[in-house]
Amino acid sequence: MSAKRMNLREKYQRMTRDLAWKPSYQSEDDIFPQAKYEGIIIHDWDKWEDPFRLTVDAYWKYQAEKERKLYAIIEAFAQNNAQLNVTDARYINALKLFLTGVTPLEYAAHRGFAMSGRNFPGAGPQVSSQFQSIDELRHAQTQIHTISHYNKYFNGFHDWRHMHDRVWYLSVPKSFFDDAMSAGPFEFVTAISFSFEYVLTNLLFMPFMSGAAYNDDMATVTFGFSAQSDESRHMTLGLEVIKFMLEQDERNVPIVQKWIDKWFWRGYRLLALVSMMMDYMLPKRVMSWQEAWEMYFEENGGALFEDLARYGIRMPKYWEVSVKEKNRLSHEVWSVFYNYGHAAAIHTWMPDENEMAWLSEKYPETFDKYYRPRFDHWHKHQKKNGRWYNNTLPMLCQTCQIPMAFTEPDDPTQICYRSSDYEGMQYHFCSDGCKDIFDDEPEKFVQAWLPVHQIYQGNCGGASVPEVLEWYHLKHGQDNLEYLDSQDRANWLRWKGLTEKAEAVLQKAANE
Amino acid sequence: MAVKALYDYRFEPKDTEDKFHGNQLVYVGWDQHLMFCAPHCVPLPPDMPFGALVREVLPGMYDSHPDWAQVNWGQVEWIVDNKPFQPDMEKGLRDQGIGHKSLIRFRTPGLNGIAGAAS
Numbered sequence: 001m002s003a004k005r006m007n008l009r010e011k012y013q014r015m016t017r018d019l020a021w022k023p024s025y026q027s028e029d030d031i032f033p034q035a036k037y038e039g040i041i042i043h044d045w046d047k048w049e050d051p052f053r054l055t056v057d058a059y060w061k062y063q064a065e066k067e068r069k070l071y072a073i074i075e076a077f078a079q080n081n082a083q084l085n086v087t088d089a090r091y092i093n094a095l096k097l098f099l100t101g102v103t104p105l106e107y108a109a110h111r112g113f114a115m116s117g118r119n120f121p122g123a124g125p126q127v128s129s130q131f132q133s134i135d136e137l138r139h140a141q142t143q144i145h146t147i148s149h150y151n152k153y154f155n156g157f158h159d160w161r162h163m164h165d166r167v168w169y170l171s172v173p174k175s176f177f178d179d180a181m182s183a184g185p186f187e188f189v190t191a192i193s194f195s196f197e198y199v200l201t202n203l204l205f206m207p208f209m210s211g212a213a214y215n216d217d218m219a220t221v222t223f224g225f226s227a228q229s230d231e232s233r234h235m236t237l238g239l240e241v242i243k244f245m246l247e248q249d250e251r252n253v254p255i256v257q258k259w260i261d262k263w264f265w266r267g268y269r270l271l272a273l274v275s276m277m278m279d280y281m282l283p284k285r286v287m288s289w290q291e292a293w294e295m296y297f298e299e300n301g302g303a304l305f306e307d308l309a310r311y312g313i314r315m316p317k318y319w320e321v322s323v324k325e326k327n328r329l330s331h332e333v334w335s336v337f338y339n340y341g342h343a344a345a346i347h348t349w350m351p352d353e354n355e356m357a358w359l360s361e362k363y364p365e366t367f368d369k370y371y372r373p374r375f376d377h378w379h380k381h382q383k384k385n386g387r388w389y390n391n392t393l394p395m396l397c398q399t400c401q402i403p404m405a406f407t408e409p410d411d412p413t414q415i416c417y418r419s420s421d422y423e424g425m426q427y428h429f430c431s432d433g434c435k436d437i438f439d440d441e442p443e444k445f446v447q448a449w450l451p452v453h454q455i456y457q458g459n460c461g462g463a464s465v466p467e468v469l470e471w472y473h474l475k476h477g478q479d480n481l482e483y484l485d486s487q488d489r490a491n492w493l494r495w496k497g498l499t500e501k502a503e504a505v506l507q508k509a510a511n512e
Numbered sequence: 513m514a515v516k517a518l519y520d521y522r523f524e525p526k527d528t529e530d531k532f533h534g535n536q537l538v539y540v541g542w543d544q545h546l547m548f549c550a551p552h553c554v555p556l557p558p559d560m561p562f563g564a565l566v567r568e569v570l571p572g573m574y575d576s577h578p579d580w581a582q583v584n585w586g587q588v589e590w591i592v593d594n595k596p597f598q599p600d601m602e603k604g605l606r607d608q609g610i611g612h613k614s615l616i617r618f619r620t621p622g623l624n625g626i627a628g629a630a631s
Contacts, residue, residue, distance in 0.1 A: 335549040374631035392573045394550040395539045403550035413630030426613040441515045446525035
């Protein structure tokens with residue numbers, strides 16, 4: 001039997017749109033109960049365009065090839081003990097934060113897109129969502145393989161799944177995604193596909209993957225590039241879904257704008273962790289957070305919103321605050337982790353002289369004025385009296401759950417305090433952005449599982465740091481505390497056959 | 513505004529006062545001293561005298577700071593829930609309006625952190 005070969009267009013039509021049908025004995029509203037309640041009005045689902053025209057057979061063939069190569073590289077990495085080639089063991093802490101923070105989000109995204117695929121009435125977005133759901137599952141798997149390898153040699157990776165539900169700073173990415181997943185399908189894709197993947201993902205992946213390459217971490221580069229090739233499809237979905245909603249009915253515009261405002265700010269706050277990785281945790285630095293924000297958000301993001309202006313969409317609310325914060329964000333966040341390094345699954349440290357010089361050069365207006373004196377003090381304290389830690393738990397923002405470390409948009413010396421009263425109780429926020437998000441949906445955010453409050457309620461194993469660490473499944477003195485005194489560093493020096501002096505020379509050379 | 517939902521969306525707030533074993537949460541921030549990266553959160557008995565907070569709670573939070581020993585308590589400016597505040601050292605917290613999840617800030621004129629740089 002000889003079948004006529006279908007061209008791409010026919011194949012796409014047959015294997016996506018033609019698989020859908022008009023229900024005859026159930027109403028569409030019963031089959032897709034979540035399609036209308038968010039207020040988005042869709043007149044014609046067939047207007048959905050999929051520029052990739054991806055079909056399941058092509059997906060399978062292409063991804064299987066990619067996976068084969070990827071796993072071969074991960075295998076070779078393991079066999080060659082390539083973890084020993086990274087610039088310095090401090091780098092591994094950036095990886096710990098990324099892999100324990102992001103891997104569970106990849107899995108959550110897999111679930112989220114499976115749900116949006118189920119809940120959209122149109123065949124086009126159903127299919128796009130399903131492919132992305134599979135992508136996200138693959139990304140989670142490849143990252144887990146990478147965790148598995150690094151876990152053999154370094155502390156802090158061992159119980160990432162358990163930690164994700166409990167550890168104070170991991171509640172930041174976890175609550176971000178829980179917020180998106182508990183929204184309807186349109187808000188979910190606006191949050192994840194557009195605001196995060198389209199507008200902000202470059203700030204997560206590009207600096208992080210170049211950071212991995214700069215620091216000779218080929219395992220991470222490999223899963224990064226494998227994921228990146230899917231990202232372009234995800235970004236296209238993000239833009240497509242926005243344009244589709246905006247073109248379908250102009251009553252959708254204010255709803256979409258509100259979601260863009262919310263999810264820009266949620267995503268930006270989440271990326272505060274990335275700012276610290278870039279400026280403090282990469283032994284060999286790629287670019288500063290400020291430079292990355294200028295390039296990827298101010299320039300690229302600015303151009304995007306110029307394009308969207310014809311639909312009546314403007315820049316996300318408070319974008320100008322993010323610009324005001326760009327020369328202090330990473331320093332404020334690194335201070336948080338330095339303060340509470342005894343309760344984290346990563347090691348922290350003070351930048352050495354060369355690194356301080358780099359920070360001064362990259363942040364001429366702020367670093368020497370506001371942060372160097374603090375760091376010099378901590379350095380001195382460490383030499384004279386041992387490593388300084390903050391021994392009282394911090395106040396957290398009710399929305400983003402980050403300790404309230406951010407300063408007033410126009411005053412880097414003053415903590416930014418915002419609050420709202422709701423049904424007889426006060427709620428506190430780190431910014432106008434986080435306050436507005438709460439005020440818009442207080443019923444949702446009054447339920448926030450704030451790690452500090454949970455500890456005081458007695459839900460986290462006890463009231464002391466060692467008890468809470470045990471409940472986190474972290475080993476005191478092994479997974480936490482200062483890098484210089486860590487088992488990770490001691491092992492590193494031993495494996496590399498390095499003296500402390502040689503280590504200092506290598507660290508210095510990294511940025512030259 | 514309200515959450516858009518498919519059903520009547522109402523859940524109990526997570527941090528009501530009854531869950532803190534007789535204590536109330538109080539937040540404390542020392543302005544211009546960002547070596548402490550963020551304000552603190554502590555559970556305190558509502559009838560704790562303000563003076564006990566100053567004598568017994570604050571040192572544990574802040575005495576590692578070089579400015580701490582030089583604080584002139586007669587000159588400290590207090591701000592509670594964003595309003596200037598005159599504490600009564602003998603009276604309990606609640607009796608002077610410091611309730612569950614209140615925010616107590618203080619400023620120490622002339623002491624502006626390490627190297628005067630708000631650290």
